Amino acid sequence: MRTSIQAILSVTFVAAVFFSAGMNSAAEESSFADDLKEVASYAFGQSDAALRRIENRLYHAAGEEQAALLAEYEAQILSLLQAECSPEGRSFLCRFLADIGGKASIPVLGSMLSDADQFQLAVSALEKITDDAAARTLAERLADASEKDRITLLEALGRQKAASSAAAVRPYLAGSAQESLAAVNTLAAIGTTESCGLAAAAIKNATPEKQILWADAGLKCAEQLGSTGDFSLLEIYRGTAFPVQVRIAALHSLIRMQPDKAEDYVVEGLQDGDADLASDSLSLARTVKGEKITDCLIALLDAAPDTQKPAYIEVLGVRGGQKVLDKAVTFAGYAHLNTRLAALKTVGALGDASFVPFFLQQITAGGAEEQRTAKEMLTVMQDGQTDRTLLDTAVSGEDVKLRAAAIEMLSERRAVDTADTLCALAYDAPAEVRSEAVHALRILGKPSMTGQMLFLTLIPGLSEVKPVLPQTIAALIQRGSSVAETQSAAEKDAPVTRFYNELKELQKKGELPADTLRGAVCLVLDTFALLGDDLSFTHVQEALDDSDTEVRKAALGAITKFQRADALDALQRRITEEKEDGLRSLAYSSYLSVLKNATVLPGRVIDAHLDYAFEHAKNVSERREFLAAVAKTPSIRALQLAESLLKDPETAGEATRATATLAIALCGAWPQEAAVHLNAIAASDAPAALKTNVEKARALMAHFGNYLMAWEYAGPYFEENLMATHLYEKELLPQKDAEKAPWKTLPMLIDSPLPVALEFDRIWGGEERVVFVRTLLKTATDQDLILAVGSNDGCRIWLNGKEIFAIADGRPLVPDENKIPVHLSAGENRLMMAVYQQGGAWRATARLTDLSGAPAQGVEAKVQ
Template sequence: MKYFLIALASAVIASQALLAAETPASDPYQGIAQYVFGGSRADITAIEAEIRKTPVEQYPAIEQRLLNVLKDPAATVDGRRFVCRLLGMVGSAKSVPALAELLSHEQLAHPARMALEPMADPSAGAALRAAMPKLKGKLLAGVITSLGMRRDNEAVPAIARAALDGDPAVADAAIRALGFIGTVEAARELGTLAGRVPEGLQRFVAQAQVICAGRLLEAGRTADAAAIYKALYVPQQSAAIRLAAFQGLVATSQGADALKLVVDSLQSGDAHMRAATLAAVAGGTKELKTTLVAQLPSLADEAQLAIIPVLADQTDVSVRQSLLRIISASRNAAVRSAALEGLITQGEAGDVPMLINMASDEKSADAAAARKVLERMSRSGVDEALIALVQKESGTSVATGIAVLAARRTSAALPVFAKLARSADARVAVEAIKALEVMGGDADLPALAELIVTTADAAVRDAAEAAASAICSRATDRAACSGAMLAALRKAGTTAARSALLRVLPRVRDEASLLAVKAAAADKEADVRDAAIRALADWPELSAAPHLVELARTADQRYAVLALRGYLRLAAAAKNLPAGDRVGMYRTALELAQRPEEKKQALAGLADVPSVEALGVLRKYAADAALAQDAMNAIVRLSKNVGIINSRQVLAVLNEIKAMTPPQEVMTQIDAAIRELEKGSQADGYIIGWLLAGPYMQEGKDGAALFDVAFDPEKPAAAAKAAWQPIAAAKIGSGAYAVELNKTPMAGSNRVAYFRTTLTSPTAQDAVLHIGSDDGVKVWLNGQVVHSNNATRAMSPGQDKVKVRLRQGENTLLVKLTQGGGEWALCVRICSPDGRPLDNVSVGVQE
């Protein structure tokens, strides 16, 4: 169950507790008049809801009621503040006088001007202008800011005077406001101020001039804007202002003037200016871009390198012809590469032959760049042009075209690939087969198998083998793969063909293919026999294991080693095989191994099998002088996987090998493992070590319905049939220990799992189980149900407290955990009746 249910439950409880406090008054307008910050907002919410559902033409009634509150001397300051905000939504010229009166109010000036600022009625601007002579300090600065946001040109003279105010906050607000107003008059005043304000405000004037020029440009006053940009583009200004001015100059210049600005900047050594230039070009007019495109081939190399990527990305101009001229004429490889890359977006289908020729020329410095362009060209018709080219051309250009089509994943080319795979030109055939390796499907397998059988060209055969292997690896129809490969194998007349087909069969992975490989392992032809044995050793599924064992027993040493290594690889990969069966595989390998290398490989593999049986095998080889250190290292590794579950057996083995006086490095690891295990399978009372069985499901039943369905682990007569695997609880954020099954391969919805462990008590005693579960939980102690809670909830440690009686000695604890969806977790802590961890109880599950 989702953890957010906790928060949801808390919210419900809180909302019930506060329900009365959040109920609006019978008249919310009277209620808002008494509002104090931190109190209920129910009246404010009620008025906001009324505004949302009221047509605009009916706003005057709401406005009047709000004005009544605003003018009420008994209304709170907090209430009137909210009224101002609401008047900003519904207010009209009628509200202006009341709001204007508040512009000098220390606490209400801000909300009042925020209500006036967006009002379209001219009276709002007039009220703000009229207030200026009466205000000073932050109140005056606020009114000036609002006039700037309104772009009130009538206020320009008064704002200009305020820009010389001795209060820096007022002066700063005035300068910025002139910039936002952005009229010719505001620009004139800013120009005058530039030489009059203190040095500390000069940069604010320059910033305001940039903004003002932008407003003028938007209004079509290009000449006025250009004059400002020109005045700012001087060394005395900061780099940021000069960059902005330069971009403005580019935007306001035309033809040759704009081109000169751009080219001079691109060819300068100023990286910041170059970046500003590129941004100006990208955002510039179509006329500017067209002029630049025309001059592009004649620009210096450095300028071309900078501008080509920008122009190539523009959709409103065509750069193609200029790029083609640069590609054919430039002596600079980097410039040609940039121009080629520009064709990714600007190139057309007609450019394909030229690019194919370049990409096919192994001596050309531009071959790789041309190939990249072909693979990524985005215009329509490119795929069709490539397909047409590979069908009518010959030689290297065809091979290149095929490779490009494969890289582009052009599915329409598949029939062409199949046809060209039979080409007499080996280069073409190999490239077509490589394309099928990437894109081909089951339908291409018969032809590939036929090629393997019939071709006399080793390169073609190798390519066909690789393609068939790739297709069979990803195919879902194993029968189609098997049919094609085995039919070809039956009629193959050469050793090379038979060997190639045998190497494909491990990718097919079906029983018929496995039997064919096994039969070929006894072939009279040595090369065929070699290919078959290697294919068997490479087989990816456990079905090959018996055949590999047979080979390891009967073949000569070279192939016996190969077979045994294949067998060990299967054992290591068989993670889902029951632990006992995996241990059996490693036992067999140890019995068959003649060399220490394979024996050591088997011992290392046993360390990854979470089983006490594996521990026993390793203990046996710890007494073998030639393998002792490898066996001991494996025991230490295994102890970390199974020690928490089988601590007694593991501790006993660790102490035994410690007594054998191993090398110091191994001794240090053994001591560390012993110390870790002696802490036990519990921490602060939390049970860490468990055996886990499941998941168990039943068609048509959700997690809650499965709570009362008895599966094998809870049936005494069937419990032995359950497959148990060790699992350990991990520390979670709260400091508790929990098993989070949603983070394991068992994760899913509508299922149950069972946990089992053994509690060993030195005496009969009372205890309390503190249980947290997501979702439902049922608990048995020594076969008796002691707790049952079919809950749907998020897990929290200690949600349920269960009183139990432990008997002296071993006590079996069984827990059933249901799962609806989402998180799935269990947390169990064993405590004394007074709530303290029960430290004298040990936890040590035995398999």
């Protein structure tokens, strides 16, 4: 719309001008003459209305290509310039002669060159007039001008670029340093073969000092002459007498213009005594072809300093060839680390499957960096025989470590066609090879191999294999279920469940050694823990009551992987019923482990279990273990329980540390209660490091002001391969039914760059996710307030279940960026905010103000 309006206005303006011009041309001309009179007496500070009118008329006439009218204007301007005119008016009019002036202006402007006050005005105008007469006028003035003015004239001729000026400029190549520099620059700017030839002749005969001074202009002329086949000036500037930047520029030009000689130029550059030019030539060697360059680099490599050898080898690797490969192999054992690594990378880039043993040797016997590089090279090696060679080594190699390394590389290369052979090795190979084969099948195995892996649990003496078996079995089952997405949990786990039930039957019948069966059952329980579904949990839960001590022990380890309330219930029962002290203690430790890692359980559930854990800590060791766990589950109940152990001299130290940790975390949600403990510790003889953190927390609280810091959180919520902007469109549990979400107290962190910010990135980290936070706002009366929020990235806000604000944009945190009018009813008001993380920082701030921006009064924020 704006473009069309501008077009209409433009047409209207032009029509109006034409209309007025047609009505009274004489009046128009009279008006221009009157305006010129005002310009003649114009001085800075006076009204410039006449100047603007003249400007408009001149540009309009030029735009409409009204040559006759422009000529009339030009004549009137020239007449005025030859009469009385103020310096300001003269400057104004000369500017327009530079744009619209023609042949008629040249004599007048030429006459002004002899007036020192008007010299610069005349030069500036003449250099923009393209007629050769203007160039001659400037050139003719050269002989009589002072050196300063002559330099000005030479520079103007250079900007004018008139080929006819070259001969007039030539004599001044013999002038002073500044004058000759201006002359050579002018000839280079003119840029014709003739002008550049004149400059080149002078450069060749000049002193070394002048040659260097003229280098910029000389290179321009050398380029022009080079385009005609004359490379003599470029060869001069490639000489050692010139600064390296000049030599490099000349070298690049010669290579570009003479590709047939590029190889020789690069070889010479590589051997040059100037390190910068040699380095630049090394870069050129990446792309310029020719065996001479390769041979030169190989010859230079041995004598090059260790710090430069990696660069030579890298460039040789880019060039390629058998001789490069052979040379790189000799440096694979060189003393200098970076040289060795560069050699390994070159061998990997140029070598074929015949180098597999070479790299396997590096993996098994080299240092950490050599191992990493060798693995990287074998992983990306393109030779189609690489997998075959690795597999042959894995099957029939004499060195066990090399065989294991070969299997590891097959896994890294995702060589799925080798799975059957690796499965056979899992049954019949040395222990280290078996273990690596089982581990590789976690990536390469087929779901149909699940039974074979399960059967391995029954083979005696496979102690190296069994620690990795559960991971491989679980991976095979999950891979099978991903192929058949409609499978139920029972169908998915069918092979392992069936095998587990068979093991239980064999135990009853006593048909296999008890130790063998026990070991197999324990490995299957570990597999159930990795599968993590309801059916697996049921099997693990039942195993907690097994009569065999080792089975119960394995079940206790497995159940800690399940984050669910019934896992805690099952562990409670085990704590209560277990008769063996060691297992009972393990059950208690497992119970605390589930509690402190229970990210999906709500705070009220965790608090209830903390009470149970506190009551059932039967000795000092367990009470200390309880304090270590409770410090990681911040809630007011956790703080109360830790406080109760402060008076016990056997746990006082641990209790002090736990209460300090909890008070710091709770200083936002429970400021009064936290302050009591922080102040007490600050006044005590607690360790200095602990008191330092306490002081930081007290300083943090002093910055809170009227910002809302009492929050509970649910989440973070995320889905694999789903961006936060898409999560923004989804309805998650806190939105559907807030009371069913697993709310827990949001902890505060010390050392915050912005004390009033909720720092989700420091608490959890991660990207492409969202966290929900909520607080309870209590007020005795109805209030209309402003909720001032900032967030990184977007956010959505609900008050009493109604969405009141939303922004999906990625943005930095700016406190109080959004000011949202809110109405709080007397009593309790529920405020919930979702803050989305799109990458980088992930934070938010919120506070309440009255309508004038002052802190809100009579509102209390509490966790629910």
